[in-house]
Amino acid sequence: MRAILRTRMSFVAAALVISASAATAQTQITAPKNKYSVSDDVKLGQDASRQVQKEMPVMRDEQVNSYLNNIGRRLVNAIPSRFQHPEFRYSFTGVNLKEINAFALPGGPMYINRGMIEKAHNEGEVAGVMAHELSHVALRHGTAQATKATPYEIGSVAGQILGAIVGGGWGQVISQGSQFGLGTAFMRYSREYEKQADLLGAQIMAAAGYDPRDMANVFRTIEKESGSGGPQWMSDHPNPGNRYEYINAEARSLRVAEGGRQNTGEFQGVQAHLRTLSPAMSSEEVARNNRNGRSPSPTGTSGSNRSISRNVPRPDSRYQSYNEGNLFRVSVPANWQELGNNSSVTFAPEGAYGDLNGQSVFTHGMEMGLTRSENHDLQTATDEMIRSLQQGNPRLSRPNNYDRGTIAGRQGLRAVLSNVSDATGNQEVVEIYTTLMSDGSLFYALGVAPRDEYNSYANVFRNVVKSIQFAR
DSSP states (O other): OBOOOOOOOOOOOOOOOBOOOOTTSOOOBOOOOOOSOHHHHHHHHHHHHHHHHHHSOBOOOHHHHHHHHHHHHHHHHTSOGGGOOTTOOOEEEEEOBOSSOEEEOTTSEEEEEHHHHHHOSSHHHHHHHHHHHHHHHHTTHHHHHHHHHOSSOHHHHHHHHHHHHHHHOHHHHHHTTOGGGOOSGGGOOOHHHHHHHHHHHHHHHHHTTBOTHHHHHHHHHHHHHHOTTSOSSOTTSOOOSSHHHHHHHHHHTOOOOSSOBSSOHHHHHHHHHHHTSOOOBOHHHHHHHHHTTOOBOTTSOBGGGOOOOSOOOOOOSSEEEEEETTTEEEEEETTEEEEEOSSEEEEEETTSEEEETTEEEESSEEEEEEEOOSSSOHHHHHHHHHHHHHHHOTTOOOOSOOEEEEETTEEEEEEEEEEEOTTTSSEEEEEEEEEEOTTSOEEEEEEEEEGGGHHHHHHHHHHHHHHOEEOO
């Protein structure tokens, strides 16, 4: 089965004023002027998060993301009340890149590179980078930067910032040295905003039970990793100067809450877990593969290095759960691996997926994703999706009829189609499940198996679909 569904959505990230009291007291932080509403931050962040899920090697590893969300919740609860925004939707997700890095989006979504966890000396250093990014979100630095940079309305600002990303591709911009494609003047954090995020981040860390000096230490590590003349942290996070010194000075004015955390069993367990995975790719490698039309594999190894096997293991009777960002949760056989794509996620056993003429293909397993719908009629939207699939799979049959049912409590459709596999030349069965989301987009789940093995997969496909739980 060759999946061809592709969607593109706008991508924007957080950008980054400071007034201090006496040197011996905690620095007093004042949020910068902002002409945009809190709901604008939320919308920008959610739109951007959907793009991140499609364009970057986001980790859908339950252990990693659960750990990051535990840290994130501690930090969010420690944000000073004057900077709390109940409308914000905080989430914390790993990215399968080896650089020490993280970025946050307006309204709450945050993404933390795997390299950040792997190279940290303790949990406090991970929390330090997260607290810094969280401060940008709480202080609404992204829309504050837009307030200063342009006279246009929020939609126009987003369009100008995102146009370069959608038009040129984030991979192209990364290859030129600007992380995540955020190289426009609108989104370069000012040194003033950077220092403010450092200081508020230190205060949040202390209130959450972390030693703020860990933030200073990890920033020093990042600077060393950058090398002579290299970027200091990220090109859009300029070093305000004396960062290590003033964070330590701020730390001396703070009291770390009781029950402090630095090294925990969870931290050590996650690091050990990451060592069992295939090495993460660099941003450059991901960009190069993106330009070549290759999608990253679950562990960051290019799918083109894998080939289809004739000996594909049967579905395991044990199931493993995955959280797909802010979209849904699903359980699949434990021996199926997760493959990220620009617009979907595929779960397949070893030997069932590979590359054919620059296209990702799979012979056993399931693909799930969202596609835009031009109307709100489920059957018409499903017909349109199948016609789209037939463009890349010309021997895919048309549905004779649809079975009606539910997917996570929503009205759903099911159809069983036949196809000839591009990878093997043999007959295969394609089971399609669809339902409409609240925003009108169409959620789909495609189950694929060779015709002579379909009886072993039919119940598995149904069990996987029954396990789906939508986050919205």
